[in-house]
Amino acid sequence: MDSSTLEETTPALASVARDAIPDIVIGRLPVYLRTLKLLAAEGHEVASSQELGERLGISSAQIRKDLSHFGEFGKQGTGYNVAYLCKQLEKILKVDCIWPVVLVGAGYLGHALAAYNGFENRGFRIVAAFDNDPKKIGLRLADSIEIEPDSNIAANVAKHKCQIAIMAVPAEVAQGVADMLIEAGIKGILCYAPITLNVPKDIRVEYIDPVIQIQHMTFYLDKGCLE
């Protein structure tokens, strides 16, 4: 096959392999969704990209551009129907349903997560909790979820068909726990341990380390310390 033949066939192929949507765009969608739900709760029926942008501190052009990757959701002269756009974003993010999530680590943080009532109405439910401390086994988190031993992880992940795990464990054991979770079939991990996990590239990991974020701020502050 010579190059001129290739050039003739390539456009058709290209139109099949749609442009990948930038990950940074995906990362903003949940923020849009959260804000739109708030607007809906406040009684707004429509919102323009400008209004939304002002709430979020980003440009209206960026919002329109981001949304344009997925379709045409607005109406010229009017803006976006808030309820409709919410629905669409939930579909895009696949949170128009409830995902089962397992929690590993039943310390103070695990407790706080189990007691948090903000998961369910945004697409998630903690269905099982694990800890490696024998003294905690059998106790319940937030009066509901029973704490099971780490050795039960694989069976539970399979039983609930869980793809998502939250890790609220100390840094020292985090890599080992991640390995177990991945072995058990988990595809996405929200990691509260202050380390970078080593995982296969098909596993998605998000990190929460409050110190990282505070240290990002101190760079800009005037130095003011205790000792």
Add this chain to the structure above:
Amino acid sequence: MDSSTLEETTPALASVARDAIPDIVIGRLPVYLRTLKLLAAEGHEVASSQELGERLGISSAQIRKDLSHFGEFGKQGTGYNVAYLCKQLEKILKVDCIWPVVLVGAGYLGHALAAYNGFENRGFRIVAAFDNDPKKIGLRLADSIEIEPDSNIAANVAKHKCQIAIMAVPAEVAQGVADMLIEAGIKGILCYAPITLNVPKDIRVEYIDPVIQIQHMTFYLDKGCLE
């Protein structure tokens, strides 16, 4: 003054107004620091940009470029002295000391934060805690920090010369609390409430909302829901 005169004087002025360092670079420094400390704890005395990059899943070129904004910290053929680079990054981020931090919200999450022992060795100490629930006033978080009423915020922030606050309060009251904190002199806020705060532009805000991060993952997962 004609334009040729201007062109002659401008270069000198430009050399004074140093290029601002991109915020995205600043955001990576705490991650470098965290990893270097871990490497130090593991006994490594030197690390190359390549080793560091592999740990973090980023390119060695990016690490070298990021660091080059602040000086020359490495040695050709060897890499970076881990302890030395830690010290330098701590200085750059101004965490070579302990910042006093106030905590607002003494629920499960506030409790977890107060009990967390990972702040102190990374530059922060919670020195006061507040809640608006009269029943909690006077109780202690993690057997140490006494819970005070929100009305004490201003006096405490002033007393401890606090510039940083952590907000672990419900979304409904978050904006009001933020306003109080800023009024009291707080310059940086770590916000756990699931809303975007409206603040003056000289105030730095970082957000932690686990749902936002899990929703970022579900986009890439195969849909698998409970109901």
Add this chain to the structure above:
DNA sequence: TAGATTGTTAATCGATTAACAATC
């Protein structure tokens, strides 16, 4: 209709990467 706002294009802006001379 007149005013407002979308979706999209092209230009601008900024960040990442590859490559390599310098040098430990």
Add this chain to the structure above:
DNA sequence: TAGATTGTTAATCGATTAACAATC
């Protein structure tokens, strides 16, 4: 010295923004 790795340059890549025709 030979090998390794830095700091930096220039090229590439990608993201944001300004602007506007289309149209509600």
